[in-house]
Amino acid sequence: MLWLLTVLGIVGLLLFDFFFHVRKAHVPTLGEAARWTAIYVSIALLFGLGVTIFGGGQMGAEYFAGYVTEEALSVDNLFVFLLLLSSFKVPRADQQKVLLVGIAVSLVARTGFIFLGAALINSFAWVFYLFGLILLVTAGNLLREQRGDDDESPDNFVIRLARRVLRTSDDYDGDKLFTVQDGRRVLTPMILVMVAIGGTDILFALDSIPAIFGLTQNVYLVFTATAFSLLGLRQLYFLIDGLLDRLVYLSYGLAAILALIGVKLILHAMHENNVPFINDGEPIHTAEISTGLSLALIVGILLLTVVASLLSPKGRAQTYVAAARRHANEFLDIEKDPAYCDKIYHRLLSEEANIKALPEKYRARIRAERELMDLLHRAHEEHTERVAAGNCYTPAVARSDVSGA
Template sequence: MPFMVATLAVLAVFFAVDILVIGRRPHVPSTSECLRHIAFFVAMALIFGGLVWWVSGSGPAIEFYSGWLTEYSLSIDNLFVFVIIMGNFAVPKDLQKYVLSIGITIALVLRGIFILAGTALITRFTWVFFIFGGFLLYTAWSMVSGKDKEEEEYRENGLIRALRKVIPITDEYEGERLRVTRNGTRFFTPLLVVFLAIGTTDVMFAFDSIPAIFGLTKDPFIVFTSNVFALLGLQQLYFLLGSLLDKLVYLPYGLAVVLAFIGVKLIMEALHGNTLPFINGGGPLEAVPEVPTWLSLLVIVLAIGIAAVASLLKARGQKGQGLDDVSKSNSR
């Protein structure tokens, strides 16, 4: 218990400094600033995993590393949509960091609610793993079949469309101000809509990420800390990747492998622990093997690593091909 309390206190300080202090300073961070922040939070995640190993053993530590890598990888994929949202709403460059800080804060609160709900569900109804597993398999199939088009186009959800109809919203930004007065009438600025767009979009992401993390660990403390460490430094990662996001062409395939693996793992756990009519005489399938945590970590590292390396190699090959084409054109 003291370790959990100390961890939550330190994470609260990290989050407050990263999101509420640094994030509120409107500016476009430099590459070196982004690299320093990302390296710091990645190092902190690795150190925290080591502390978990020291306090609770290798099992929980491997669960944390697996969950953190999965959530971090899904967060990178989600940045595609954040780029589209920023572009669609024409958010000024110097305000994007502030917008991301508020959006990530909303995301953490919503994910906390999802984690509490998920913990309550799996504690009382272990058959919910069938639903989680099936949903992850469908998501993985959508990623590789081209049905998941969130990266290519963002559409306002019903909440935002209804909001535009009932409250007056200006067409121009007024710095960090949410409300302005014009000719005696109070208006909201587009920042309100952008905050809601990023926050509600993250709710949809949670439908992927929360079942995935519960497929790796049932410990709500590990689930929550994995999510927090995945969100810390995300705004710096947004600016660092920037135009590089469209070069990570194979990342969705790596994520699809991870989600499909976790989906199968969840279904196997459900088969192992639930009483099923018409199967095995109405009893649980004890013969179904349990997937060890080290295998989950290995699959995640290999899938994401191979996808990232393949994407970079393809981007380098395309760049080299482009230079060759320019050279041939000039020689003519």
């Protein structure tokens, strides 16, 4: 009965989200995104409080540790979602439906992974070693990616396969999945984006599911913590997408968390050891990391990571540049509505003003990015042409000269 009520509640929240928020395409305001993010986080916290009251402090700590970890990993996933939506040139008003469908597909797939992981753990104690190694390798990959090129477009086999199999039209038709082209009914790029979002998020599950099993082996807690972290992801995307580039140290924090859980899993595997070539198949009695200590460390690492990122001048520079690039691309190639284009252009001017206020060493680096400078120059020229043609809601405003800042 508990499982049935929980699943019905989650499905109800997804249906509510679809019919009352994303069915009619629109760009969510900051207030709307903040309000619904707060509601979904409150639901998750109240559920955790219920788990603590009826299941005890240990179960409550396991749920909250799992939820916080999955939510942190979800924020990291939003970076890739942002790149995907930008690379597919999805209009802002249509991004909500893409995200919701992708999240729903991911939730179904992750549920399958959860039950598979639980079955493996119950049958083979060595799976804890495997999960621990996966998390340690993932932590190392996060650190390597942080030192590498962060501006690469996401490209994995899910996206390549979808491009090859799904024949789509070249242009969007609102948020419709089908359109008529040359008298034939064809798929729009919207279906390709949904497959890319859902498939990419399924790949993320290969890291996040072992991580949460490192904090609790209770399948119900694993499922609910995962589900609640995904349910509010759409609202969270629109709330913090302007701050995503500011979190320059998030990958370091997530790497530390995954490494912590990986070590915790391996220590637990040693206690449960029955692998013949390790200690002759006998358990190894070592110290273990408690759930309470894990929760405290996870929260502490995240707080330190976020505060350090927000105070970092590098984070501010990266945020302003990424926002300016995104607004320029939206203004030039994606958005068609004159009213929203006008808003985007004024946001671009605001970001350019922020860039001019940065310390000189950051401005010098930005001026050296010729591709960015050319993009901003084209956006200003396009705005001037639209004003001359009467296609903007406001007259031309003073141009912000970033190249001379």
